[in-house]
Amino acid sequence: MGRWRPPRPRGSRYITPEGASRMRAEVKHLWEVERPRVTQAVSDAAKLGDRSENADYIYGKKRLREIDSRVRFLTKRLEEITVVDRIPDDRDKVFFGAWVTLEVDDGKTVKYRIVGPDEFNVKEGLISMDSPVARALLGKSLDDEIEVQQNEEWVTYYILEIEYPENDAV
Incomplete structure (x- = not known):
């Protein structure tokens, strides 16, 4: 069992359009490219027999959990963030995106x-x-x-x- 850590404070819910598109691209890459590749590797490793001593199978399953966790986090975060896509009226002051x-x-x-x-x-x-x-x-x-x-x-x-x-x- 790991050491207990208090939850991190929630970050602000704002993001630039570039940041939001990078997050969407990461979700797409993980879900459409990385996850199918790792799933195939786990499937191939499972065909080899004894899974308890099969490092490819064990680490492949671990990587699948990491991918699923990251996709869940990014999807949830994308639902709750606000994309700030307009320039403020007063450009002489420092605001988000400056x-x-x-x-x-x-x-x-x-x-x-x-x-x-x-x-x-x-x-x-x-x-x-x-x-x-x-x-x-x-x-x-x-x-x-x-x-x-x-x-x-x-x-x-x-x-x-x-x-x-x-x-x-x-």
Whole structure:
């Protein structure tokens, strides 16, 4: 029996159109490509006889459970999320979906896009709207200053630019 962990807090229910399409594509790939391939592998392994010592059968069944669990999670999540597909009227403030260019205390600049918790990827500059930096940025305007605690020290950011991608608008 595993160690008990408290449930994770629910993330925000917003997502960009790109994030929603990536989630739908993952469900489609898992259900139409990955699951039939693994099911066939399990079926072939079952034909070999003793299943108790058949690693292909055991790990194939485990992989099927993982795929089914992920498909269930994604399907349920897609039902409850809201796709934010319009640009706000006030483009001078930071809202969900905005690309924000920031200057850090030491003069370096970073560029982040505020996205939903299901699609963040810091390497690509996508930060979750639930992150401390994004929460501090939401509602701020050009040339505003925010302070965020990172690794037990306070970091000051200055907002240099706010952009909204035009291709998201419907």
